[in-house]
Amino acid sequence: MNEPHIESTEDREELNELLQVRRDKLKDLKNLGIDPFGEKFKRTHSAQEILDRFDVLENENTTLPGRIMSMRTHGKASFADLMDHTGRVQLYFRVDTLGEEGYALLQKLDIGDIVGVTGKIFRTRRGEISVEVQTLKFLSKSLRPLPAKWHGLKDVDLRYRQRYVDLIVNAEVRKVFEIRSRIIQSMRSFLAERGYLEVETPMLHVIAGGASARPFTTHHNALDMDLYLRIAPELYLKRLLVGGYDRVFEIGKMFRNEGISTKHNPEFTMCELYMAYGDASDMMKITEDLYAHIARELFGSTTVVFQGQEIDLTPPWPRKPMLDAIQEYSGVNLRGLDDAQAREAARAKGLDIEPGATFSTVLDELFDAFVEPNLVQPVFITDHPVEISPLAKRKKDDPLLTDRFEPFIVTWEAGNGFTELNDPIDQEQRFRQQMAQRDQGDDEAHMMDEDYIQALEYGMPPAGGLGLGIDRMVMLFTDSPSIRDVLLFPHMRPRS
RNA sequence: GAGCCAUUAGCUCAGUCGGUAGAGCACCGGACUUUUAAUCCGGGUGUCCCGCGUUCGAGUCGCGGAUGGCUCACCA
Numbered sequence: 001m002n003e004p005h006i007e008s009t010e011d012r013e014e015l016n017e018l019l020q021v022r023r024d025k026l027k028d029l030k031n032l033g034i035d036p037f038g039e040k041f042k043r044t045h046s047a048q049e050i051l052d053r054f055d056v057l058e059n060e061n062t063t064l065p066g067r068i069m070s071m072r073t074h075g076k077a078s079f080a081d082l083m084d085h086t087g088r089v090q091l092y093f094r095v096d097t098l099g100e101e102g103y104a105l106l107q108k109l110d111i112g113d114i115v116g117v118t119g120k121i122f123r124t125r126r127g128e129i130s131v132e133v134q135t136l137k138f139l140s141k142s143l144r145p146l147p148a149k150w151h152g153l154k155d156v157d158l159r160y161r162q163r164y165v166d167l168i169v170n171a172e173v174r175k176v177f178e179i180r181s182r183i184i185q186s187m188r189s190f191l192a193e194r195g196y197l198e199v200e201t202p203m204l205h206v207i208a209g210g211a212s213a214r215p216f217t218t219h220h221n222a223l224d225m226d227l228y229l230r231i232a233p234e235l236y237l238k239r240l241l242v243g244g245y246d247r248v249f250e251i252g253k254m255f256r257n258e259g260i261s262t263k264h265n266p267e268f269t270m271c272e273l274y275m276a277y278g279d280a281s282d283m284m285k286i287t288e289d290l291y292a293h294i295a296r297e298l299f300g301s302t303t304v305v306f307q308g309q310e311i312d313l314t315p316p317w318p319r320k321p322m323l324d325a326i327q328e329y330s331g332v333n334l335r336g337l338d339d340a341q342a343r344e345a346a347r348a349k350g351l352d353i354e355p356g357a358t359f360s361t362v363l364d365e366l367f368d369a370f371v372e373p374n375l376v377q378p379v380f381i382t383d384h385p386v387e388i389s390p391l392a393k394r395k396k397d398d399p400l401l402t403d404r405f406e407p408f409i410v411t412w413e414a415g416n417g418f419t420e421l422n423d424p425i426d427q428e429q430r431f432r433q434q435m436a437q438r439d440q441g442d443d444e445a446h447m448m449d450e451d452y453i454q455a456l457e458y459g460m461p462p463a464g465g466l467g468l469g470i471d472r473m474v475m476l477f478t479d480s481p482s483i484r485d486v487l488l489f490p491h492m493r494p495r496s
Numbered sequence: 497g498a499g500c501c502a503u504u505a506g507c508u509c510a511g512u513c514g515g516u517a518g519a520g521c522a523c524c525g526g527a528c529u530u531u532u533a534a535u536c537c538g539g540g541u542g543u544c545c546c547g548c549g550u551u552c553g554a555g556u557c558g559c560g561g562a563u564g565g566c567u568c569a570c571c572a
Contacts, residue, residue: 016505016506016541016542017506017523017524017541018505018506018522018523018524018541019506021523070532070533072531072532072534072535073528073531073534074528074529074530074531074534074535075527075529076529077528077529077530077531078531079530079532079534081532090531090532092530092531094529094530095529096529110523111522122530123530124530124531124532125530125531126530126531126532128530128531128532130530130531144506145506145507145522146506146522147506147507147508147521147522148506148507148508148520148521148522149507149521149522149533150507150508150520150521150533151507151508151509151520151521152507152508153507153508154507154508155503155507155508155564156565157503157563157564157565158507160564169507211572212571212572213571213572214571256571256572258570258571258572259497259569259570259571261570261571262566263571263572264570264571264572406572412572413572415572416572444571467572469572482565492563492564493562493563493564494563495562495563
């Protein structure tokens with residue numbers, strides 16, 4: 001920190017009045033021998049504690065830090081609201097208590113300043129629980145004005161770019177991220193209780209596998225090699241099953257170089273878990289139980305309201321094979337059709353299908369157009385075609401389909417799970433098929449991972465695996481319509 | 497990537513037919529010893545997102561650009 005403090009007009013002519021006034025007060029404090037950026041401060045109570053336990057705390061002394069959020073001055077007495085992480089408590093200042101000199105310091109106090117006070121807890125005539133301040137310490141002088149107390153900060157651009165201000169001013173935003181933290185905690189304990197070991201696998205991948213997505217690339221200088229940011233941890237977690245761990249999970253960031261929308265951020269959080277000797281049905285059960293468990297912990301109920309719709313998360317959720325769902329909602333029965341017939345059937349429903357589209361592409365289009373918008377209440381869509389499921393085990397009774405499922409809630413895909421393919425020979429063929437698609441120009445097709453095949457050749461137990469999108473789960477539980485509302489710092493274009 | 501919309505004071509927003517900008521809160525000065533969206537008196541603090549153009553004159557009209565929002569596309 002070599003830069004000198006900028007304190008007054010001489011240093012920076014361009015500061016506007018609001019900023020200048022605060023810098024002048026800062027200078028005044030220093031001239032009085034007061035450090036405007038205090039130090040460690042020990043608290044005896046939080047703001048909420050004072051309110052909650054007033055019956056026993058009345059007339060007791062308290063010491064607490066917080067941020068000044070509003071001030072009402074009345075000549076020789078003044079009021080202020082002090083906010084900490086728990087809530088707000090009113091401060092009462094009077095010249096009789098503080099003395100002329102102490103009281104005069106209030107002139108240097110601004111909304112936004114972080115202070116520590118000591119004083120007596122009492123109730124005002126109007127009934128407001130307050131602290132009559134005996135000592136006031138400046139812990140951090142605020143040099144910028146906060147947004148208006150009544151209207152707050154609404155400009156979404158500013159709210160995301162300056163999330164710190166959003167968090168200061170909008171208590172409901174703070175709440176969202178507290179709930180996010182509780183959801184993840186609750187997920188961890190849920191899985192730990194069931195014998196899952198939390199692990200960490202690499203984020204820098206030589207092969208971006210485990211999902212169909214365009215990866216970000218980066219470069220390692222010392223090794224002079226390009227690397228990918230992971231799009232999924234799947235192949236590493238299954239190597240751990242080969243290694244002998246019975247149940248593992250990982251919660252972490254994934255990176256996908258794709259479009260940004262209200263449901264997509266380039267980096268997002270996923271929880272993946274694997275259960276040796278299990279299968280897709282175990283994973284469906286874990287999914288519905290986990291959602292219900294979190295809902296109960298958060299709200300004491302397994303129904304939640306999202307954007308005005310009541311969503312019933314009570315297990316068990318219905319299971320519906322993909323082809324049945326398509327037939328039910330679009331009237332198209334794709335069973336037994338070849339690529340050309342499937343294209344024709346979809347076109348008959350008014351979809352714009354490309355000439356070379358394969359059966360699974362058509363299926364995807366029909367599903368997106370006719371089925372997805374209807375999947376408001378939780379449901380597992382099952383039995384995806386093998387071409388779009390290169391890591392899932394085939395169904396015993398239909399080798400063209402896989403033992404796979406996707407949970408849908410409020411029309412979003414909330415996750416993805418399946419019985420894991422543990423046959424290295426089939427896996428290698430699937431990868432080769434994906435490579436062929438890649439050669440056709442599909443840059444989201446899976447890459448070949450020789451080492452993963454080798455791992456399977458050592459023997460991986462039959463297993464169930466599941467990936468859950470944490471951000472979408474948090475959106476559901478916090479009634480947030482945009483993923484940006486559940487990310488502290490959503491990706492934004494830099495301002496020029 | 498495409499369409500639509502938005503961008504004016506620190507914040508939230510007005511701004512008529514094209515005539516050089518306003519309100520509330522915040523802020524500054526003054527009064528006030530239990531207020532609480534405190535009140536009362538006085539003060540408008542501005543790159544009207546940026547650039548170019550039309551015009552005697554542009555916050556306002558046209559074109560280009562930036563950022564954001566929504567929808568679509570892409571995408572699990």
